[in-house]
Amino acid sequence: MTTTDRGIPVAGATPNRFETVQGVREALREVQYLADDGIAGVAFLADRLGKPILIEGPAGTGKTQLAKSIAEILDARLIRLQCYEGLDESKALYEWNYKKQLLRIQTERGAEGSEEWTEVRDDIFSDEFLLTRPLLEAITADEPVVLLIDEVDRVEVETEALLLEILSDYQVSIPELGTIVAKQIPLVFLTSNNTRELSEALKRRCLYLHVDYPQLDREREIVLAKVPGITESLADQVARIVRSIRQLDLKKAPSVSETLDWARTLMLLNIDTIDEQTAKETLNILLKYQTDITKAAKELTVED
């Protein structure tokens, strides 16, 4: 796809990274990321359409991990922009290296037969004095990169606008230099914990993927894959109990990473079947609120 029909200018062809949806799935499985149909399908589409993916979902369901795993299977460099309140242009896009510019001007002054002002001016606003930040770095990279914009819901609505140009056209406009167009379309992942509604403009430019807590089967497989040495029956029990707990009305349902922590703890304690007592004693690994723990302990041990 050299240019898309909406006229996205791309220097140099970006070959398709994936062959089939099934292929994506298997590749992800090899790096121990167990994708379901939706995840693999959307990743495949993102490559074909050359669009960013916006991943939403509860914390700890592997949103960031997906970007990392994709980077791993593509053997690409992962460039990560962690968003926070107060993030601005100079942290996300680019910044002029002010100190270096000053030095340049000062050296000029000392030398004989100094150059014209215009020359100096053109000189100090050139590539050499530009500090690239993650977004600019991602589109100027020669080697394949995966760009991860993490927790995009943390920035203010106004700052979101910074991302729009790069997300839709894969380019960055710098007033002094002109427009820098991507050498190749990077795969872009944005993650959001959904603490606020993202703007329509941002959503429109992305493919949307909602990653939820996994189904029983998938969670069991994840436990089996990520916790070495665990028996199948224990993994099954872990997955079932976690599902049971997620159905309760809790402040914070256990995430996949917490499930894994729990399974690892059980392994360390040399437990091969979970009974009420062990479940109750180790609940604090799955749940982080006292009210939740009491509630879950009550539900799990007392027959209803």
Add this chain to the structure above:
Amino acid sequence: MLELLNGFVVELRNAGLPVSLTENLDAMEAVQHIPIEDREAFKYALGATLIKNHAHWRSFETVFEVYFSLRGPEYKLVSGDDDTDIDELWREMQEQQRQQGDGGAGGLDNLTPEEIAQLLLQALMNGDQAMMRAMAKQSVQRFAGMEPGRPVGGTYYLYRTLRNLDLEGMLEKLMDATREQVEGDLTPLEERLEREEYEDRIDKFKGEVEAEIRRRLVADRGAEAMAKTLRKPLPEDVEFMHASRDEMVALKKALYPLTRKLAARLARKRRHGRKGPLDFRNTVRHSLSYGGVPAEPKFKYPRPAKPELVVVADISGSVAAFARFTLMLVYAIQNQFSKVRSFVFIDGIDEVTDYFRATEDITEAIHRVNTEADVVWVDGHSDYGHAFEVFWERYGKDVGPKSTVLLLGDARNNYHASQSWVVKEMQHKARHVYWLNPEPRSYWNTGDSIVGEYGTFTDGVFECRNLRQLEGFVEKLA
């Protein structure tokens, strides 16, 4: 294909989902890369390009099922015996039965209802997906009694099918069978896990039955007509007063993320207020580091006072759900208010602030409100007049110039005395008095509704029929 997709997008828009032109184009491009035969991937491809909010996913799924239900190999309609899928399974089952010495008889169509129940039991027991699907098809064919062109909704057929299958009894049978298998007692934990597993499978089976009925209806009536009858409002558009049980659950789920967003937005609004007037002291103090030159002016940041909230809610049958949601919402963001006090009434009134203070769990507090609050005075029919009078007598002195009073209810007073002077007094003493009415505006002041009479003494009467309107109001308030 293009036409189908177009109809699909039009229907999505009709269902209230915002689909922009670019998203439509993206979907068109996406489907070129994904073969329609791969149904799951196809669904996700459309979903990823068209739907940008997880709350809309359910509506999307329904529309998708209607429009694309007749496609894909394993989604064929059962038309007689030519379905190899079932036949094969049936032969397998026959083999099994012969081994057991029962001896099967003829095709799947000749089974007695008891045999169907038995087969289903086995399928559920083993978690056999293909068999479950086959059984769903068979039961619909057998029990739903569907007639072409008959103008009844899918729920009617669903009800008929499920009634004949007795899934409740099925669950108990499954549990019994498991207990036998294990020999000895199940621990409560195991029992619970097994039960959940079976419930999950039965739910899946119900889903299969539903899908099968939908497929047949679509085949009978066409996608467009079906989509119209199946159209469900989005969670934030569901009316409080007419929500079904499922919708209530969906509403509750939608409420929590909504409160989180609302709280974040309000906190942000408070922090990022405009700059206030010059802070003279601070400027002078900072000027010392510049040798007394006020080089860096400092400003006072406005700190808008958090309002003190008094919620007075009618919790009689008709509007109970609305009151519940409003209380939940208000308490979920209570740190945006300096103080929240809540009162509930039917014809008597009771303060319920302590229920919320005692526990962190809002759901539990709401439950206590419903069960413990002393709100019946004479007959348990709404009497706004009496409730307001008692409120003013007992708690009127606590309403001051800082308080904002929220009155919740449909103002259907059962023709009792209105005592609207109380509201008038409130307006004098309180900062604001607002009335939230869960009824559609066109019903106001009809029958025994006297919202107009109360309304004249408030600073505004707002229609709050769904979460969207409620959210909008609360944001304005804080």
